[in-house]
Amino acid sequence: MKVDILSLFPEMFSGVFQQSILKKASDKGLVDFEVTDFRKYTTNKHHKVDDYPYGGGAGMVLMPQPIFDAMDHITQDLTEKPRVILMTPQGKTFKQKHAEELAKEDHLIFICGHYEGYDERIREALVTDEFSIGDFVLTGGELASMVMIDSIVRLLPGVLGNDDSAVTDSFSTGLLEHPQYTRPSDFRGMKVPETLLSGNHALIDRWRRRESLYRTFHRRPDLLEGRTFTEEELAWLEKFRKEEEK
Template sequence: MRIDVLTLFPEMFDGVFSSSILGKARDKGIVSLNTVNFREYSNNKHNTVDDYPYGGGGGMVLKPEPIFAAVEDLPVHRTSRSSDDEPTAAVKPRVILMCPQGETFTQSKAEELSAEQHLVFICGHYEGYDERIRQYLVTDELSVGDYVLTGGELPAMVVIDSVVRLLPGVLGNEMSAVTDSFSTGLLEYPHYTRPVKFRDWEVPEILLSGHHENVKNWRLQQSLYRTLERRPDLLEGRELSKKEQAWLEEWKRQKQE
């Protein structure tokens, strides 16, 4: 996968792209992470990338010319046939605008994007974007929540981290991404490790039993309980099995006692 980030502050990504999981994924060649300062594509002598909005109002608006020029100047990403390593046709990128008005980012969206071969993120500043960027360049608009930040860099980092960790070979244990919170539509079950007893608090006995089916059922129960207690909205519209319904009814009964 190739990921390009258009930003006025490429230095913000230096530590993120070279550390932890993202850094290891790049070192392994699983993902190519690149930043582009779109100020370099300004077409005026002052290198400005923003201007006053038509019709008046406060704030500045990002101009379309530098953004379009930066995206159109990106190297064409191609894949190779495994048999003869001959290049295939160019890959059309998903161009993602980080914006408070966008679709709320979710785990399912991360899974969708992880299947792509080329992602381009546009990180804006100032009051907003020239609308023609949305209309004629962008394929997706994403928001990481109902709040406003000074720019799109931090949201882009969040989305990139979430997407890259899903790529094959990135995580040491391939089951880690499968059992994460939200991957199954539920919050993740509790985890324990050594020691068995810490300050009189013991690991649940069922996890020490070695009975895989019982452990599996316990984990599903705990995921259901935790989701109902902390994020009941995630259960809305979810089809529960009779066994799951019985677990939840028993849990509610015990909570009332």
């Protein structure tokens, strides 16, 4: 996968892309990161990339010219238009299903803005997808794009040491992940559930499914809406509700 990022602060990405899973993915040749400082493409003699909005108002707005010219340079030799992602509070909330969808792409371009917003022509002519990572305010789109990129790249085949890890993560199954334990089995009097020590994989799988459902029921019940359940899962849910009513 090729990942291009347009940013006014490319140095923000150097630490993130040189650590942990993203670095390993890059070292393996599974992803190629390139960060472009679109200020370098401005034709303004003062190197400005923003201006006052027509009609007045607070703040400054990113001008179209630097971003359009940067995009022209990035895409000049491409035969197919890549997915171009705009980080914006107006975008749809980024979820695991979006990460799974975008992980199937060969080329992604992220546009990270600052200031009060973008010239609307950027959105209309260049962008294919608009995303937000939540209902809160960030200084710019860089941090949000890092979150999305990490979520997407870890799903690429071969990136994680164990590909099953991505499948069983929270949200990948639509539920929160079950509790995890490691050695020692008894730490300061706190013991690992006997089921996990039994060696009975069918029993362990059932325990994990139940605990995953239990945790989701209590912490993120919204994730259960519209989900199809087995008869056993419905019985568990009914038991959870009765316990909660006590």
